Amino acid sequence: MALSWPFMTSEVTQGVSSYSKLELLEAQPEADTGKAPILFVHGASHAAWCWENWMVAAADAGHPAYAVSLAGHGGSPGSLVRSSLGTYVYDVIRTAASLPSQPVIVGHSLGGLVVQKAIARYPARGAVLVAPIPARPGVGTLTSIARRHPGDAAKIMVGGSLPMRADYLFNRLDPDTARAYADRCGNESPAAQFQVLLHRPAGPPKGGAPVLVFGTPNDALVPIADVRDTARRMGAELIEFPGIGHDMMLDGGWEEPAEAMLGWIDAAVDSA
Numbered sequence: 001m002a003l004s005w006p007f008m009t010s011e012v013t014q015g016v017s018s019y020s021k022l023e024l025l026e027a028q029p030e031a032d033t034g035k036a037p038i039l040f041v042h043g044a045s046h047a048a049w050c051w052e053n054w055m056v057a058a059a060d061a062g063h064p065a066y067a068v069s070l071a072g073h074g075g076s077p078g079s080l081v082r083s084s085l086g087t088y089v090y091d092v093i094r095t096a097a098s099l100p101s102q103p104v105i106v107g108h109s110l111g112g113l114v115v116q117k118a119i120a121r122y123p124a125r126g127a128v129l130v131a132p133i134p135a136r137p138g139v140g141t142l143t144s145i146a147r148r149h150p151g152d153a154a155k156i157m158v159g160g161s162l163p164m165r166a167d168y169l170f171n172r173l174d175p176d177t178a179r180a181y182a183d184r185c186g187n188e189s190p191a192a193q194f195q196v197l198l199h200r201p202a203g204p205p206k207g208g209a210p211v212l213v214f215g216t217p218n219d220a221l222v223p224i225a226d227v228r229d230t231a232r233r234m235g236a237e238l239i240e241f242p243g244i245g246h247d248m249m250l251d252g253g254w255e256e257p258a259e260a261m262l263g264w265i266d267a268a269v270d271s272a
Contacts, residue, residue, distance in 0.1 A: 023075035025067040027055040033062035036104050036125050036269050039096055040067035043109025045164045045185040047074025054249045057258045068095045083189040092118040104265055116202040123207040126269045128261050130214045131246050134226035135233045138196040141222055161187035168220045171245035172252030181250055210268045211236035214257050219246045
């Protein structure tokens, strides 16, 4: 079901995190509401720009919204060759620690795995995992890639970066818009891609932070069984959105998961 936002007045601005020196996009509400800030973490080959829809929606709902570009992505310095999951976890923790107050951290895809590991060490107020790389080793993702584009799976195994094809990411956008978004994506760390296949599950959230998980049975990259397993392992609420693609924050119908996220934060974090 497509939803619309009645007030889309906030603007996304670009800056640099005062502590981490990483690219940090920001959208602020018109007035201080006391609601939890939200820090958005992108997935493989994306950058902070991919969250602009959800950032504006969050700010219009009264939440200070931030999106970080991980090392070597977007406008952030750093070498992808020298980056790993550990690099990204550190990026998230130090960016969260630089904000005015503890945020809810939202991670998509590879960023969802990074957030799982970050909240095991950093006491976030809560976390939302959007089509996350699973808590268990991500062999299912490699299998999904191999079924659709066998050459892409082979490229990963020899240290290449997975191409962010439109058919991996979107189900509802027109071809030109989908291609334009895919073309904004860059490359990914070979080490981080291999770690997706080999990593160990993260520990429980530090301080017992609540967790929400989003998945879609129509995801071309992360099997829904893996998303369900992650929710079970983390004791998290799971909400599924049939029909939408892997990039829930950009695909047609992005408003529905955005609204669900904000409603959950209001109930599980701000009203707790």
